[in-house]
Amino acid sequence: MNRRNTVGVKVGRVQIGGGAPVVVQSMTNTDTADIDGTVQQVYELARAGSELVRITVDRDESAAAVAHIREKLDARGCDVPLIGDFHFNGHKLLEAYPDCAKALGKYRINPGNVGRGSKRDPQFAQMVEFACRYDKPVRIGVNWGSLDQSVLARLLDENAQLAEPRPLPEVMREAVIASALESADKAVELGLPKNRIVLSCKMSGVQELIAVYESMAARSDYALHLGLTEAGMGSKGIVASTAALSVLMQQGIGDTIRISLTPEPGADRSLEVIVAQEILQTLGIRSFTPMVISCPGCGRTTSDYFQKLAQQIQSHMRHQMPIWKKQYKGVEEMHVAVMGCVVNGPGESKNANIGISLPGTGEQPVAPVFEDGVKTVTLKGDNIAGDFQEIVERYVQSHYGHAEA
Numbered sequence: 001m002n003r004r005n006t007v008g009v010k011v012g013r014v015q016i017g018g019g020a021p022v023v024v025q026s027m028t029n030t031d032t033a034d035i036d037g038t039v040q041q042v043y044e045l046a047r048a049g050s051e052l053v054r055i056t057v058d059r060d061e062s063a064a065a066v067a068h069i070r071e072k073l074d075a076r077g078c079d080v081p082l083i084g085d086f087h088f089n090g091h092k093l094l095e096a097y098p099d100c101a102k103a104l105g106k107y108r109i110n111p112g113n114v115g116r117g118s119k120r121d122p123q124f125a126q127m128v129e130f131a132c133r134y135d136k137p138v139r140i141g142v143n144w145g146s147l148d149q150s151v152l153a154r155l156l157d158e159n160a161q162l163a164e165p166r167p168l169p170e171v172m173r174e175a176v177i178a179s180a181l182e183s184a185d186k187a188v189e190l191g192l193p194k195n196r197i198v199l200s201c202k203m204s205g206v207q208e209l210i211a212v213y214e215s216m217a218a219r220s221d222y223a224l225h226l227g228l229t230e231a232g233m234g235s236k237g238i239v240a241s242t243a244a245l246s247v248l249m250q251q252g253i254g255d256t257i258r259i260s261l262t263p264e265p266g267a268d269r270s271l272e273v274i275v276a277q278e279i280l281q282t283l284g285i286r287s288f289t290p291m292v293i294s295c296p297g298c299g300r301t302t303s304d305y306f307q308k309l310a311q312q313i314q315s316h317m318r319h320q321m322p323i324w325k326k327q328y329k330g331v332e333e334m335h336v337a338v339m340g341c342v343v344n345g346p347g348e349s350k351n352a353n354i355g356i357s358l359p360g361t362g363e364q365p366v367a368p369v370f371e372d373g374v375k376t377v378t379l380k381g382d383n384i385a386g387d388f389q390e391i392v393e394r395y396v397q398s399h400y401g402h403a404e405a
Contacts, residue, residue, distance in 0.1 A: 012081035017223030032062035048270035081105030141386035202229035
Protein backbone atom coordinates (compact mmCIF):
# COMPACT_ATOMS: atom_id res chain seq x y z
CA MET A 1 0.00 0.00 0.00
CA ASN A 2 1.16 3.56 -0.65
CA ARG A 3 2.36 5.46 2.39
CA ARG A 4 1.59 9.13 2.89
CA ASN A 5 4.60 11.31 2.11
CA THR A 6 5.85 12.91 5.32
CA VAL A 7 8.89 14.79 6.55
CA GLY A 8 11.41 12.34 8.02
CA VAL A 9 12.50 12.73 11.65
CA LYS A 10 15.64 11.08 13.07
CA VAL A 11 15.50 9.86 16.65
CA GLY A 12 18.95 8.49 17.40
CA ARG A 13 19.47 5.66 14.91
CA VAL A 14 15.73 5.42 14.12
CA GLN A 15 13.91 7.37 11.42
CA ILE A 16 10.22 8.21 11.66
CA GLY A 17 8.46 9.14 8.43
CA GLY A 18 10.15 10.21 5.23
CA GLY A 19 9.50 6.82 3.65
CA ALA A 20 10.97 4.81 6.53
CA PRO A 21 9.13 1.69 7.79
CA VAL A 22 6.46 2.29 10.42
CA VAL A 23 8.24 2.40 13.80
CA VAL A 24 7.01 0.45 16.84
CA GLN A 25 7.32 2.13 20.20
CA SER A 26 6.24 1.51 23.78
CA MET A 27 6.41 3.04 27.24
CA THR A 28 7.64 1.86 30.61
CA ASN A 29 5.43 1.81 33.69
CA THR A 30 8.27 1.74 36.21
CA ASP A 31 9.19 4.66 38.44
CA THR A 32 11.99 6.20 36.38
CA ALA A 33 13.82 7.02 39.60
CA ASP A 34 14.17 3.24 40.01
CA ILE A 35 17.17 3.02 37.73
CA ASP A 36 17.67 -0.75 37.70
CA GLY A 37 13.97 -1.51 37.35
CA THR A 38 13.60 0.93 34.48
CA VAL A 39 16.73 -0.35 32.74
CA GLN A 40 15.41 -3.90 32.93
CA GLN A 41 11.99 -3.01 31.55
CA VAL A 42 13.44 -0.91 28.73
CA TYR A 43 15.76 -3.79 27.87
CA GLU A 44 12.85 -6.24 27.80
CA LEU A 45 10.74 -3.94 25.62
CA ALA A 46 13.63 -3.43 23.21
CA ARG A 47 14.30 -7.17 23.08
CA ALA A 48 10.63 -7.72 22.26
CA GLY A 49 11.03 -5.36 19.31
CA SER A 50 10.26 -1.85 20.55
CA GLU A 51 12.33 0.54 18.45
CA LEU A 52 11.71 3.54 20.71
CA VAL A 53 10.89 3.47 24.42
CA ARG A 54 9.27 6.35 26.30
CA ILE A 55 9.94 6.93 29.99
CA THR A 56 8.21 9.23 32.46
CA VAL A 57 10.21 12.30 33.50
CA ASP A 58 8.01 13.91 36.12
CA ARG A 59 10.22 15.10 38.97
CA ASP A 60 13.78 15.77 40.03
CA GLU A 61 14.55 12.17 40.98
CA SER A 62 13.42 10.79 37.63
CA ALA A 63 15.25 13.48 35.64
CA ALA A 64 18.44 12.79 37.63
CA ALA A 65 18.13 9.06 36.81
CA VAL A 66 17.85 9.37 33.02
CA ALA A 67 21.56 9.70 32.20
CA HIS A 68 22.36 6.69 34.44
CA ILE A 69 19.65 4.65 32.72
CA ARG A 70 21.15 5.52 29.34
CA GLU A 71 24.63 4.51 30.52
CA LYS A 72 23.45 1.16 31.90
CA LEU A 73 21.51 0.36 28.72
CA ASP A 74 24.55 1.17 26.59
CA ALA A 75 26.67 -1.09 28.79
CA ARG A 76 24.22 -3.93 28.02
CA GLY A 77 24.48 -3.26 24.29
CA CYS A 78 20.95 -1.82 24.14
CA ASP A 79 20.97 1.34 22.04
CA VAL A 80 17.19 1.88 21.84
CA PRO A 81 16.48 5.64 21.94
CA LEU A 82 14.71 6.94 25.04
CA ILE A 83 11.88 9.45 24.82
CA GLY A 84 11.26 11.76 27.74
CA ASP A 85 7.57 12.07 28.62
CA PHE A 86 7.16 15.57 30.07
CA HIS A 87 4.04 17.13 31.55
CA PHE A 88 3.62 20.37 33.54
CA ASN A 89 7.24 20.90 34.58
CA GLY A 90 9.39 19.74 31.66
CA HIS A 91 10.86 23.21 31.12
CA LYS A 92 12.19 23.21 34.69
CA LEU A 93 13.56 19.67 34.57
CA LEU A 94 15.39 20.14 31.27
CA GLU A 95 16.99 23.29 32.65
CA ALA A 96 17.97 21.75 35.96
CA TYR A 97 19.28 18.46 34.53
CA PRO A 98 21.28 19.00 31.33
CA ASP A 99 22.55 15.40 31.43
CA CYS A 100 18.93 14.27 31.17
CA ALA A 101 18.33 16.62 28.24
CA LYS A 102 21.37 15.20 26.45
CA ALA A 103 20.69 11.52 27.19
CA LEU A 104 17.14 11.52 25.81
CA GLY A 105 16.60 10.86 22.12
CA LYS A 106 13.37 12.84 21.90
CA TYR A 107 11.13 15.02 24.07
CA ARG A 108 7.36 14.65 24.31
CA ILE A 109 5.51 17.96 24.81
CA ASN A 110 1.79 18.12 25.58
CA PRO A 111 0.44 21.58 24.62
CA GLY A 112 -2.51 21.04 26.95
CA ASN A 113 -0.42 21.06 30.11
CA VAL A 114 2.88 22.72 29.28
CA GLY A 115 1.50 25.78 31.07
CA ARG A 116 -1.66 27.80 31.68
CA GLY A 117 -2.59 31.33 30.71
CA SER A 118 0.35 33.72 30.47
CA LYS A 119 2.78 30.91 31.36
CA ARG A 120 1.85 28.67 28.43
CA ASP A 121 3.72 30.35 25.58
CA PRO A 122 7.00 31.07 27.42
CA GLN A 123 7.10 27.56 28.92
CA PHE A 124 6.37 25.97 25.55
CA ALA A 125 9.09 28.18 24.03
CA GLN A 126 11.51 27.05 26.73
CA MET A 127 10.89 23.38 25.90
CA VAL A 128 11.47 24.09 22.21
CA GLU A 129 14.62 26.05 23.04
CA PHE A 130 16.08 23.02 24.83
CA ALA A 131 15.23 20.82 21.83
CA CYS A 132 17.08 23.26 19.58
CA ARG A 133 20.01 23.56 21.96
CA TYR A 134 20.55 19.82 22.25
CA ASP A 135 19.55 18.99 18.67
CA LYS A 136 16.62 16.80 19.74
CA PRO A 137 13.34 16.08 17.95
CA VAL A 138 10.04 16.51 19.76
CA ARG A 139 6.63 14.92 19.65
CA ILE A 140 3.93 17.49 20.08
CA GLY A 141 1.33 15.18 21.56
CA VAL A 142 -2.22 16.42 22.03
CA ASN A 143 -4.51 14.25 24.18
CA TRP A 144 -8.29 14.41 24.18
CA GLY A 145 -8.23 14.16 27.98
CA SER A 146 -5.81 17.06 28.48
CA LEU A 147 -6.79 19.39 25.65
CA ASP A 148 -5.56 22.99 25.68
CA GLN A 149 -8.65 24.72 27.05
CA SER A 150 -7.74 28.08 25.54
CA VAL A 151 -7.89 26.61 22.03
CA LEU A 152 -11.18 24.89 22.77
CA ALA A 153 -12.69 28.07 24.25
CA ARG A 154 -11.65 30.08 21.19
CA LEU A 155 -13.16 27.60 18.76
CA LEU A 156 -16.36 27.33 20.80
CA ASP A 157 -16.72 31.12 20.69
CA GLU A 158 -16.16 31.14 16.94
CA ASN A 159 -18.63 28.31 16.49
CA ALA A 160 -21.30 30.15 18.47
CA GLN A 161 -21.12 33.02 15.98
CA LEU A 162 -21.96 30.79 13.02
CA ALA A 163 -25.41 30.87 11.49
CA GLU A 164 -25.46 27.09 11.79
CA PRO A 165 -23.11 26.06 14.62
CA ARG A 166 -21.35 22.71 14.26
CA PRO A 167 -22.02 19.90 16.74
CA LEU A 168 -19.90 20.01 19.89
CA PRO A 169 -17.97 16.74 19.14
CA GLU A 170 -16.92 18.16 15.79
CA VAL A 171 -15.71 21.38 17.42
CA MET A 172 -13.76 19.39 20.00
CA ARG A 173 -12.09 17.28 17.29
CA GLU A 174 -11.13 20.48 15.48
CA ALA A 175 -9.69 21.85 18.74
CA VAL A 176 -7.45 18.80 19.07
CA ILE A 177 -6.17 19.23 15.51
CA ALA A 178 -5.75 23.00 15.87
CA SER A 179 -3.77 22.57 19.09
CA ALA A 180 -1.32 20.23 17.36
CA LEU A 181 -0.90 22.22 14.15
CA GLU A 182 -0.69 25.62 15.82
CA SER A 183 1.86 24.32 18.32
CA ALA A 184 3.93 22.84 15.50
CA ASP A 185 3.84 26.14 13.61
CA LYS A 186 4.91 27.95 16.78
CA ALA A 187 7.82 25.53 17.27
CA VAL A 188 8.99 26.17 13.71
CA GLU A 189 8.80 29.93 14.32
CA LEU A 190 10.97 29.41 17.39
CA GLY A 191 13.64 27.69 15.28
CA LEU A 192 12.82 23.98 15.47
CA PRO A 193 12.97 22.51 11.94
CA LYS A 194 10.01 20.53 10.60
CA ASN A 195 12.25 17.48 10.33
CA ARG A 196 12.42 17.39 14.11
CA ILE A 197 8.69 17.44 14.78
CA VAL A 198 6.31 14.48 15.14
CA LEU A 199 2.61 15.12 15.81
CA SER A 200 -0.01 13.07 17.58
CA CYS A 201 -3.69 13.70 18.36
CA LYS A 202 -4.69 10.86 20.62
CA MET A 203 -8.29 10.00 21.37
CA SER A 204 -9.88 7.10 23.25
CA GLY A 205 -12.69 6.48 20.73
CA VAL A 206 -12.00 4.60 17.52
CA GLN A 207 -14.17 6.70 15.21
CA GLU A 208 -12.90 9.96 16.72
CA LEU A 209 -9.30 8.87 16.27
CA ILE A 210 -9.86 7.94 12.63
CA ALA A 211 -11.62 11.24 11.87
CA VAL A 212 -8.91 13.34 13.53
CA TYR A 213 -5.98 11.62 11.82
CA GLU A 214 -7.63 11.65 8.39
CA SER A 215 -7.97 15.42 8.77
CA MET A 216 -4.43 15.78 10.10
CA ALA A 217 -3.01 13.84 7.17
CA ALA A 218 -4.91 16.01 4.69
CA ARG A 219 -3.73 19.25 6.27
CA SER A 220 -0.03 18.68 6.99
CA ASP A 221 3.03 16.66 6.02
CA TYR A 222 4.35 16.19 9.55
CA ALA A 223 5.24 12.65 10.62
CA LEU A 224 2.35 11.21 12.63
CA HIS A 225 2.36 9.06 15.77
CA LEU A 226 -0.73 6.81 15.98
CA GLY A 227 -2.43 5.28 18.97
CA LEU A 228 -5.49 5.38 21.14
CA THR A 229 -4.64 7.32 24.27
CA GLU A 230 -6.30 4.75 26.54
CA ALA A 231 -6.98 1.61 24.57
CA GLY A 232 -8.17 -0.48 27.53
CA MET A 233 -7.37 -3.91 28.90
CA GLY A 234 -7.11 -7.32 27.26
CA SER A 235 -9.12 -8.12 24.16
CA LYS A 236 -10.96 -4.77 24.25
CA GLY A 237 -7.73 -2.80 24.04
CA ILE A 238 -6.30 -5.05 21.34
CA VAL A 239 -9.46 -4.95 19.21
CA ALA A 240 -9.94 -1.19 19.56
CA SER A 241 -6.31 -0.47 18.66
CA THR A 242 -6.38 -2.87 15.72
CA ALA A 243 -9.63 -1.44 14.37
CA ALA A 244 -8.49 2.19 14.53
CA LEU A 245 -4.92 1.79 13.35
CA SER A 246 -5.76 -0.64 10.56
CA VAL A 247 -8.22 1.77 8.97
CA LEU A 248 -5.65 4.58 9.08
CA MET A 249 -2.62 2.59 7.97
CA GLN A 250 -4.58 1.05 5.10
CA GLN A 251 -4.86 4.65 3.85
CA GLY A 252 -1.10 5.14 4.25
CA ILE A 253 -1.51 7.29 7.39
CA GLY A 254 0.88 6.77 10.29
CA ASP A 255 4.65 6.73 10.73
CA THR A 256 5.03 5.33 14.24
CA ILE A 257 2.59 3.47 16.49
CA ARG A 258 2.10 2.64 20.13
CA ILE A 259 -0.55 0.29 21.54
CA SER A 260 -1.54 1.72 24.92
CA LEU A 261 -2.84 -1.41 26.59
CA THR A 262 -3.73 -1.51 30.26
CA PRO A 263 -1.63 -4.47 31.44
CA GLU A 264 -3.06 -7.23 33.57
CA PRO A 265 -1.68 -7.01 37.14
CA GLY A 266 1.90 -8.25 37.05
CA ALA A 267 1.73 -8.99 33.32
CA ASP A 268 4.61 -8.59 30.89
CA ARG A 269 4.65 -5.04 29.50
CA SER A 270 5.94 -6.29 26.16
CA LEU A 271 2.47 -7.44 25.06
CA GLU A 272 1.86 -3.96 23.64
CA VAL A 273 4.95 -4.37 21.46
CA ILE A 274 3.81 -7.76 20.19
CA VAL A 275 0.34 -6.41 19.34
CA ALA A 276 1.85 -3.47 17.42
CA GLN A 277 4.10 -5.82 15.45
CA GLU A 278 1.27 -8.23 14.68
CA ILE A 279 -0.98 -5.42 13.42
CA LEU A 280 1.74 -4.28 11.03
CA GLN A 281 2.61 -7.81 9.96
CA THR A 282 -1.00 -8.87 9.46
CA LEU A 283 -1.57 -5.81 7.25
CA GLY A 284 1.51 -6.71 5.21
CA ILE A 285 3.29 -3.47 6.14
CA ARG A 286 6.29 -4.97 7.98
CA SER A 287 7.49 -8.39 9.06
CA PHE A 288 8.96 -9.03 12.49
CA THR A 289 8.78 -12.73 13.27
CA PRO A 290 7.68 -15.92 11.48
CA MET A 291 3.91 -16.26 11.48
CA VAL A 292 2.14 -19.35 12.77
CA ILE A 293 -1.02 -20.38 10.90
CA SER A 294 -3.23 -22.61 13.02
CA CYS A 295 -6.84 -23.73 12.89
CA PRO A 296 -9.38 -22.80 15.59
CA GLY A 297 -10.32 -26.41 16.33
CA CYS A 298 -13.70 -28.13 16.05
CA GLY A 299 -15.37 -31.45 16.84
CA ARG A 300 -12.70 -33.19 14.74
CA THR A 301 -9.96 -31.93 17.08
CA THR A 302 -11.08 -32.89 20.55
CA SER A 303 -7.47 -33.18 21.69
CA ASP A 304 -5.66 -29.94 22.56
CA TYR A 305 -2.37 -31.31 21.21
CA PHE A 306 -2.29 -29.10 18.11
CA GLN A 307 -3.10 -26.03 20.21
CA LYS A 308 -0.20 -26.70 22.54
CA LEU A 309 2.13 -27.32 19.62
CA ALA A 310 1.06 -24.09 17.89
CA GLN A 311 1.65 -22.15 21.10
CA GLN A 312 5.01 -23.84 21.65
CA ILE A 313 6.23 -23.16 18.12
CA GLN A 314 5.06 -19.55 18.18
CA SER A 315 6.74 -18.90 21.54
CA HIS A 316 9.92 -20.61 20.40
CA MET A 317 10.18 -18.56 17.23
CA ARG A 318 9.53 -15.26 18.99
CA HIS A 319 12.13 -16.17 21.60
CA GLN A 320 14.63 -17.06 18.87
CA MET A 321 14.07 -13.94 16.74
CA PRO A 322 16.66 -11.70 18.45
CA ILE A 323 19.23 -14.37 17.49
CA TRP A 324 17.75 -15.37 14.13
CA LYS A 325 17.46 -11.83 12.79
CA LYS A 326 21.21 -11.39 13.27
CA GLN A 327 22.01 -14.66 11.52
CA TYR A 328 19.34 -15.34 8.91
CA LYS A 329 18.19 -12.79 6.36
CA GLY A 330 14.45 -12.89 5.64
CA VAL A 331 13.50 -15.40 8.35
CA GLU A 332 10.82 -13.00 9.62
CA GLU A 333 8.89 -13.69 6.39
CA MET A 334 8.54 -17.42 7.12
CA HIS A 335 5.09 -18.98 7.57
CA VAL A 336 4.61 -22.09 9.68
CA ALA A 337 1.32 -24.04 9.68
CA VAL A 338 0.24 -26.14 12.65
CA MET A 339 -3.04 -27.81 11.72
CA GLY A 340 -5.34 -30.10 13.66
CA CYS A 341 -6.97 -32.53 11.22
CA VAL A 342 -7.11 -33.83 7.65
CA VAL A 343 -9.81 -31.41 6.38
CA ASN A 344 -7.59 -28.35 5.86
CA GLY A 345 -4.37 -29.61 7.42
CA PRO A 346 -2.50 -30.91 4.37
CA GLY A 347 -3.60 -27.97 2.16
CA GLU A 348 -2.60 -25.27 4.63
CA SER A 349 0.65 -27.08 5.39
CA LYS A 350 1.53 -27.21 1.70
CA ASN A 351 0.86 -23.48 1.30
CA ALA A 352 3.15 -22.55 4.20
CA ASN A 353 6.94 -22.62 4.11
CA ILE A 354 6.79 -25.48 6.55
CA GLY A 355 3.73 -27.13 8.03
CA ILE A 356 2.50 -30.08 10.01
CA SER A 357 -0.90 -31.75 9.78
CA LEU A 358 -1.67 -33.39 13.09
CA PRO A 359 -4.19 -36.23 13.37
CA GLY A 360 -7.76 -35.34 14.30
CA THR A 361 -10.10 -37.46 16.37
CA GLY A 362 -10.25 -40.98 14.98
CA GLU A 363 -7.46 -40.41 12.42
CA GLN A 364 -4.27 -42.41 12.12
CA PRO A 365 -1.78 -41.23 14.79
CA VAL A 366 0.69 -39.84 12.26
CA ALA A 367 1.62 -36.27 11.30
CA PRO A 368 2.93 -35.50 7.79
CA VAL A 369 5.32 -32.55 7.54
CA PHE A 370 5.47 -30.43 4.39
CA GLU A 371 8.33 -28.16 3.35
CA ASP A 372 7.70 -25.75 0.47
CA GLY A 373 4.68 -27.78 -0.60
CA VAL A 374 6.37 -31.18 -0.56
CA LYS A 375 5.86 -33.85 2.10
CA THR A 376 9.29 -34.59 3.53
CA VAL A 377 8.59 -36.79 6.54
CA THR A 378 5.80 -38.31 8.58
CA LEU A 379 6.17 -37.99 12.33
CA LYS A 380 4.74 -40.44 14.85
CA GLY A 381 5.28 -41.46 18.44
CA ASP A 382 5.47 -39.47 21.66
CA ASN A 383 7.88 -36.73 20.58
CA ILE A 384 6.14 -35.18 17.58
CA ALA A 385 6.39 -31.68 19.08
CA GLY A 386 10.12 -31.92 19.75
CA ASP A 387 10.80 -33.49 16.35
CA PHE A 388 8.85 -30.78 14.53
CA GLN A 389 10.65 -28.02 16.42
CA GLU A 390 13.98 -29.51 15.31
CA ILE A 391 12.72 -29.62 11.71
CA VAL A 392 11.76 -25.92 11.94
CA GLU A 393 15.25 -25.10 13.23
CA ARG A 394 16.90 -27.01 10.37
CA TYR A 395 14.62 -25.34 7.84
CA VAL A 396 15.64 -21.88 9.08
CA GLN A 397 19.33 -22.79 8.91
CA SER A 398 19.11 -24.23 5.41
CA HIS A 399 16.69 -21.82 3.72
CA TYR A 400 17.70 -18.36 4.95
CA GLY A 401 20.98 -16.72 4.04
CA HIS A 402 23.31 -15.05 6.45
CA ALA A 403 22.08 -11.66 7.63
CA GLU A 404 24.23 -8.63 6.97
CA ALA A 405 26.43 -7.67 9.90
